[in-house]
Amino acid sequence: MRLPNWKTPILSSNRVLAALGLSIGLLTLIAHFAEFGWTQTGGPFSAQEFLEPIKFLSSDQLKGRGDGTKELDRAGNYIADHFRKFGLKPGGDNGKYLQHFDLVVGAKLGRKNLAVYRQGEHSEKLNLQETFVPLSFSASASIEAPLVFAGYGITAPEYHYDDYQGLDVSGRIAIVLRHEPQENDEHSLFAGRQLTSHSEIANKATNAKNHGAKAIVLVNDLGNHSGEPDALLRLDEVSGPREMTIPVIQVTADTVNSWLKPSGHTVEELRQAIDKDLSNHSMALDGSSRLALTVQIERIHRKAANVIAELPGSEPSIADQYIVVGAHYDHLGLGEHDSLAPRQRGQIHHGADDNASGTSGVLELADALAHSKERPRHSVVFICFAGEELGLLGSAHYANHATFPLQRTIAMVNMDMIGRVSNNRVYIGGTGTSPDFQKLVEDANSSVKLAVSYSASGYGASDQTSFTVHEVPVLFFFSGLHSDYHKPSDTWDKIDAVNGARVVELVGNVVHGLDALNDKPQFVRVSEPVAPVMGGGGGYGPYFGSIPDFGQVEHGGVKFSDVRDGSPAGKAGFKAGDVLVEFDGKTIDNLYDFTYALRAHKPGDKVTVTVLRGNERVTREVTLEVRK
Ligand SMILES: [Zn+2]
Ligand SMILES: [Zn+2]
Missing domain, CATH: 3.50.30.30 (Glucose Oxidase; domain 1)
Structure with a gap:
């Protein structure tokens, strides 16, 4: 299966997702969930060690690691301390681990x-x-x-x-x-x-x-x-x-x-x-x-920092070539923007899976490679990015101010949300960005035995996109969406650490595979980014205002994980937990049905909508509105 563009690239992608309430990518993803038997295998990475940084990064004291906050700075220092402890060389500005950049966190009217x-x-x-x-x-x-x-x-x-x-x-x-x-x-x-x-x-x-x-x-x-x-x-x-x-x-x-x-x-x-x-x-x-x-618009500027460390390569002839291993460590803070739980704005959005999990993956790999008997031949650059949730800003800054030249970066490996493996499945994007990448991943997975869904495109929802646009081959690792995505409830206790450690093992094998290459992998341009959807809507039909439960995989209706206040669905009295079963006389079995039914209407249409609330059928008339 093709890994869907579950967040729109380049733009503040999550904002788009939140605004739409649902996306076709998610539908594709959910529709392709399949049952796989699997066994827990004891690999080189311990579940315990994988979970440790996730617990800290997603704890209340870090307040959701919002961009431009001192809590994100604290998370950055925590990562830098680990890099130092592993004996890695600083790779940021002026001999430091941090690479600072300016970001715009909002706008207000000037005088x-x-x-x-x-x-x-x-x-x-x-x-x-x-x-x-x-x-x-x-x-x-x-x-x-x-x-x-x-x-x-x-x-x-x-x-x-x-x-x-x-x-x-x-x-x-x-x-x-x-x-x-x-x-x-x-x-x-x-x-x-x-x-x-x-x-x-x-x-x-x-x-x-x-x-x-x-x-x-x-x-x-x-x-x-x-x-x-x-x-x-x-x-x-x-x-x-x-x-x-x-x-x-x-x-x-x-x-x-x-x-x-x-x-x-x-x-x-x-x-x-x-x-x-x-x-x-x-x-x-x-x-x-x-x-x-x-x-006069005043843009609200803040500082944030990427955290960068280098493990110098052991083979002099290729030590000036780099493999980048990355993950973003920022999240939504208190969810002022882009929360998928609009009623819980102001609460800590913990971001355990998104993306304390990938950050932990970077730390685990940095630790393992720094202490391995056989050091990698290429230099390996570990980067934890800030600004991802505001639109891939940290990785874009790095790509434009690379402290290790991109022309000599043979590949970029990105982890974003690797802690919630379901049905033994992992989604790997970017396998089309270089001719031998899919084979390389298959070999790397032969001992780990995860069920892999491949996607050729190097564009997508996360920081690998910033490298793809600069023609660096990429691989992107992702364990799938769930109902806690971009909500306060994305907490560490829901992390599947055993399988998260297996994903890290797979990524480690992939890095070894890349390191074994003697020639720089050739970059292949596979597909262009999805056109950003902005004001005025993007062809998703009129506005209804429910937030489907993305973790739901059963058929028999679409469960609402929430309903937006003041939206058509909200005004009609629908609420979280309701299961949509009928829309304008058409049976709704899944999100496909719902999207299709919604698109057939226009703002202003009155439709009869039926939900199941417990055992009760509740039917209401809803006036659809224009999507803003
Ligand atoms: Zn993320
Ligand atoms: Zn996110």
């Missing part, structure tokens, strides 16, 4: 955020948070420019559609509708009722900038969402790149209508005209009208 509309002598100030709001990834800038209406702000050559055709946007501010044309039409060129990536705000901002716009103003396509209020997005509601190069704000439809008045048009009338036949209704606004805009 000065101002928008003033001028038309001739007349000027009118917009009210922050009431009639306009900047988005978190907006550039900070002060500009004044004429306005143009640019339809949905989409250039889609594949559909022969271009809102910018014949429009001079250069040096102007583009007003664009949110989402995309014919959103509710199942025959729409734009993937029927599903939103395409053209609807994503970051893509619209990029497209506007590419056409020379000085800023982009978003306005709700209210006519496509009847019954919904003209709500402004929250500052941080839409995740996106850290910072766009132009200001990005949203303005209420009433405000834009007042700007359009001299032209005799309204937002809704223009939207209808476009949606009718996908014709172009872009135009410059009245020549004397301008918008003066000042946006």
Whole structure:
């Protein structure tokens, strides 16, 4: 089986997963669980020693190891102390184990955020948070420019559609509708009722900038969402790149209508005209009208550190070639972002499996290799990364500031969540990134005898992606998702240390296999990253608001591990523990059924939903909403 991209790469991946509530990758994963008989084998790594660092790293005193916290620093020092004790050479900055980097942990409005509309002598100030709001990834800038209406702000050559055709946007501010044309039409060129990536705000901002716009103003396509209020997005509601190069704000439809008045048009009338036949209704606004805009977003910066150590190679001719063994050691802290238990925000998200387990794997291997009679011929570089949960930031920093040159890094081996082996199964990604890797892993596993699911791609949910993009062959080890993923309940007592130690043994054998190679393994590019899903939704249908229990493998319905407050499912009175069995008259057996049923609907649809609560059948009407 192909290891699914269970977190979207590069972007703050977990945010995406959390926002969606479920992902196709997870469905694939769960669907492929299989029963395997297995026996516990006494390998070279002890379960006890594997568990020790996990207990400490996931303890309450480390408060979930959030990025930018002093508790994460403490975890980093703990790792560095171990590297020192093993006699490994520091591999970070200035002869230290730590490699510091700057990370953005959030954004807030600065002091000065101002928008003033001028038309001739007349000027009118917009009210922050009431009639306009900047988005978190907006550039900070002060500009004044004429306005143009640019339809949905989409250039889609594949559909022969271009809102910018014949429009001079250069040096102007583009007003664009949110989402995309014919959103509710199942025959729409734009993937029927599903939103395409053209609807994503970051893509619209990029497209506007590419056409020379000085800023982009978003306005709700209210006519496509009847019954919904003209709500402004929250500052941080839409995740996106850290910072766009132009200001990005949203303005209420009433405000834009007042700007359009001299032209005799309204937002809704223009939207209808476009949606009718996908014709172009872009135009410059009245020549004397301008918008003066000042946006000031303060990004909240913190420091974090990768922890790096080197075991120099024993064979002089290849000691300047490196094998990187890595794992991230950060987690979600108190779960302010990306928690899959939204009601438990503020509680410690322990992160025992994610990824104290992989961190322990690095420490175990560092210890074993440093003390082995036969030292590896290549130099081995051990790296514990920070910033992974915010979007692979630590590994990306390392890849761009490698203390051991990537050109001479023959492979990168990554462990992320290796402590919850189920049915003797381990998922190994990246086997397609070099021609002999699958064979190498099979040989390494011949004594360990785990059941392996292979995936060729070097892209995925974790830090190996940062090396794949630099054309370093990678291998990624993962023991599978479970119901405690990204929740406070990911605790050490649930770790299967016996089998975790077996995964470490397998990784150790793989490192030996890599070390035995005489030629640098050739890099093969296998597949491109999955397109990031951002604001506006990504084709997952309307918003329901349940969080399926990802650990559930039985059939007979979809169990909710939680239901989001204020979501359609929440408003209908559904709650954690309910098992979804019927959706709009269709029997729901598993997550596939649920996803399919949900996608067939659009926001605003009323559907009848039945769950099992204990022995009782509970049926409610739910009004689906737009996914934000
Ligand atoms: Zn992880
Ligand atoms: Zn995670």
